[in-house]
Amino acid sequence: MNWIAVDWGTSNLRAWAMGPDGPVAHGESPKGMGKLAPHEFEAALLELVEPWLDGKTLVLACGMVGARQGWREATYRAVPCTPTDALGLTRVETTDPRLDVRIAPGLSQSRPADVMRGEETQLAGALALHPAFDGVFCLPGTHSKWAQVSAGEVTSFQTFMTGELFALLSTQSVLRHSMAEGWDDAAFDEGLSEALSRPDRIAARLFSLRAEGLLHALPGASAKARLSGLLIGIELAGAKPYWLGQQVKLIGAEKLSASYARALATQGLKADTLDATACTLAGLASLRLKLEK
Known part of the structure; x- marks a missing residue:
């Protein structure tokens, strides 16, 4: 093992012991940022990575x-810029002398105001895997991102907030009584078409x-799929300037990315899907290479 890669989200912590050819060990913990006070992060990390430590070890996270409520705030970098920059890494002081922890900053945009944290590393990894790509990346998730990339810069x-809206509406609104497990492609397509053609009627639909x-007696699985179609449909309507006439690559979980790919296909656009974990590791690996230069 040469170094440690860490993806630390709100809900979970994932870490990889990295060798010359990629990961040699992997660990996960439910101790995400949302469950920890600043003084608890080092202990949570050590629970996962201590068996891998042998002297001073670089940890890229x-x-x-790096959020304001996280271990230490890593200040945003303003676009246009490269997705990541070794000079922007924030070093964290640790009690354990074996840890050399550095956190990658997120990206910010002034108008319209927007921020991302974590996705920038996936974008860096996607560009490391596809260095000639110019176009748009879509990162489906709780908070979906659409990013325009040109000449290696965002x-x-x-x-x-499509994923969060789906979670809230399907579990905490009156619609929760209509939801059930399962899926219905035709219902998804119907909701998608309705939202794209009349996004102004979304509340009624x-x-x-x-x-x-x-x-x-609309089946619960059909209601769930149509809800997803409606929400992804209004997202596509709002993101049209990003995908219309563009090359698009998706970075995300397989099932959710498949729904986005299906939705984009109805608009005549074929989108390739990249594995989110592979992009995260490639992005952190590219940062480590920059540190060595």
């Missing part, structure tokens, strides 16, 4: 660990899911 980006369940 990305994600919410020139602009936009965030959509959302409530119709409840009404159709009461009056016409």
Whole structure:
């Protein structure tokens, strides 16, 4: 092992012992940023990585660990800029002398105001894997990101709270009574089409899911899929300047990325999907190479 890669989100902590050819060990913990006070981060990290430590070890971390509520705030870098920069890394003072922890900063945009933290490392990894790419990356998730990339720099980006809206509406709103496990591609396509054609009617179309369940016994799996289609549809409507006439690559979980790829295909656009973990590790590895130069 030469160094340690860390992806520290709000809910979870993931770490990899990195050798010359990639990961040689992997560990995960539910101790995400949202569960820790600043003085608890070092202990949470050591629980995972202590078996890998043998002398001073570089730890490169990305994600919410660098948020204002995290271990130590890593100041945002303003676009346009490269996704990551070794000079922007924030060093963290640790009690254990074996740890040399550095946190990658997120990216910011002044107008319209926007921020990302963690996704910038995935963008850096995607560009390391596809260095000639110019176009748009879409990163589906709780807060989906659309990022325009040109000549190796992020020139602009936009965030959509689609995943969080889906979680809130499906579990905490009146629509929760209409949801069930399963999936229905036709219902997803229907919701997507409705939202893209009339995004101004989204509030009414959302409530119709409840009404159709009461009056016409709309199956719960169909309601769930249509809700997803409606929300992804209004996201695509809002993000149209990013994807229309562009090359698009998706970075995210396989199932969710497949829904976005299906949605984009209805608009005549074929989007390739990149593995999110592979992009994160490639992004952190590219940072380590920059540190060595």
